[in-house]
Amino acid sequence: MKITGKRLRPLFTLVCVVLGGWAGNILAIRYFAFIRNYLHGEGTDLLWFIPQNPTQLTAADMTWLRIASVFVGALVGFIFERLAFHQIGETRSKWQAMNAREKIFYFLGVPLGLFLTVLIRNIISTPDWVTVAMAIVLCYLSVVALESLKEQASFYFPTNLAPAASESDLYRPKLLDTNVIIDGRIADVCRAGFVEGPILVPKFIVEELQQIADSSDSLKRARGRRGLDILTQMQKEMDLQVPDSNNGDSIDEEVDARLVRFAKQSNSAIITNDYNLNKVAGLQGVEVMNVNELANALKPVVLPGEEMQVAVIKEGKEKEQGIGYLDDGTMIVVEGARKRLDETLMVVVTSVLQTVQGKMIFAKIKDTEPEEDTIDESIRSYSSGRSRRKTR
Numbered sequence: 001m002k003i004t005g006k007r008l009r010p011l012f013t014l015v016c017v018v019l020g021g022w023a024g025n026i027l028a029i030r031y032f033a034f035i036r037n038y039l040h041g042e043g044t045d046l047l048w049f050i051p052q053n054p055t056q057l058t059a060a061d062m063t064w065l066r067i068a069s070v071f072v073g074a075l076v077g078f079i080f081e082r083l084a085f086h087q088i089g090e091t092r093s094k095w096q097a098m099n100a101r102e103k104i105f106y107f108l109g110v111p112l113g114l115f116l117t118v119l120i121r122n123i124i125s126t127p128d129w130v131t132v133a134m135a136i137v138l139c140y141l142s143v144v145a146l147e148s149l150k151e152q153a154s155f156y157f158p159t160n161l162a163p164a165a166s167e168s169d170l171y172r173p174k175l176l177d178t179n180v181i182i183d184g185r186i187a188d189v190c191r192a193g194f195v196e197g198p199i200l201v202p203k204f205i206v207e208e209l210q211q212i213a214d215s216s217d218s219l220k221r222a223r224g225r226r227g228l229d230i231l232t233q234m235q236k237e238m239d240l241q242v243p244d245s246n247n248g249d250s251i252d253e254e255v256d257a258r259l260v261r262f263a264k265q266s267n268s269a270i271i272t273n274d275y276n277l278n279k280v281a282g283l284q285g286v287e288v289m290n291v292n293e294l295a296n297a298l299k300p301v302v303l304p305g306e307e308m309q310v311a312v313i314k315e316g317k318e319k320e321q322g323i324g325y326l327d328d329g330t331m332i333v334v335e336g337a338r339k340r341l342d343e344t345l346m347v348v349v350t351s352v353l354q355t356v357q358g359k360m361i362f363a364k365i366k367d368t369e370p371e372e373d374t375i376d377e378s379i380r381s382y383s384s385g386r387s388r389r390k391t392r
């Protein structure tokens with residue numbers, strides 16, 4: 001079973017809360033001992049948090065002090081967990097987006113910074129806290145310096161150290177756009193495990209959904225609320241992150257342009273069902289995963305001669321035709337079903353036609369034999385997109 005950040009978060013929260021309460025308990029004990037051992041029962045005005053008569057402190061006072069300190073420490077631990085987990089998620093996304101060369105520079109920069117810290121520590125005697133601060137600063141500067149030399153160091157670190165495209169793309173972060181969120185099918189696709197890697201919904205996408213949900217148009221308002229409900233459900237069930245991206249964004253810039261720029265900056269792939277966004281992102285070198293293409297690829301293959309049940313719901317273009325639909329939306333033209341509307345019939349597939357609008361299936365009612373020219377006329381009618389006029 002794959003362990004994700006969403007499953008680890010309750011454990012991480014529990015650890016932070018327990019550690020915070022434990023630290024609060026220790027501080028309460030140290031505070032009580034400081035009063036007992038170092039003030040010798042004398043009142044003091046040096047510190048505002050020291051009681052005026054410490055000798056009057058009882059065991060009950062100590063108990064209440066420890067309870068209050070544990071509660072405050074646990075609360076601080078909970079707040080720390082909220083901030084730390086969000087930062088860890090962003091750091092993990094950036095780390096996964098790095099190539100092998102950049103990761104090598106990070107691993108080399110940290111030892112280099114520690115080595116420089118040891119040299120300076122041997123030359124100049126500094127307090128421990130100064131040494132720790134100096135080590136952090138030098139490690140950061142070493143990583144930045146090595147990263148700035150990555151172009152000049154291409155001879156020593158060739159590009160073939162990077163993973164193969166198929167391996168790196170497998171765990172590339174995936175960006176969701178507004179349309180695919182409102183569509184809702186992406187939640188089932190992610191739930192089934194077909195989308196690997198971090199799932200990102202930039203903050204400006206959430207803001208656009210909120211604007212749609214607040215629209216005065218009832219249809220738009222319903223679509224926006226549906227999108228927000230789907231995001232909430234996905235965040236509960238899987239590792240979904242909402243990063244903030246304001247780098248170089250303009251208020252008047254379209255959301256699609258901001259999404260493409262964010263995808264290029266984070267080396268992410270866009271999941272959408274928008275045809276225009278698909279083309280624009282592809283022209284700018286951004287990988288796009290279209291949900292509609294996935295749905296078309298998963299449509300069942302129907303062959304002539306197969307039998308199926310179809311509910312006839314309306315009349316067709318030509319005489320004696322009835323129209324029905326499969327569960328995936330594929331239209332079925334049934335010969336001789338014009339007078340049998342609102343009935344569920346057993347039909348036999350006669351032919352399958354692929355058009356620019358999608359796939360169409362032509363069928364006849366089982367145990368009937370329509371004329372061959374009638375079938376050909378129906379196919380020509382639907383493939384041309386208009387009805388054929390009859391001459392009298």
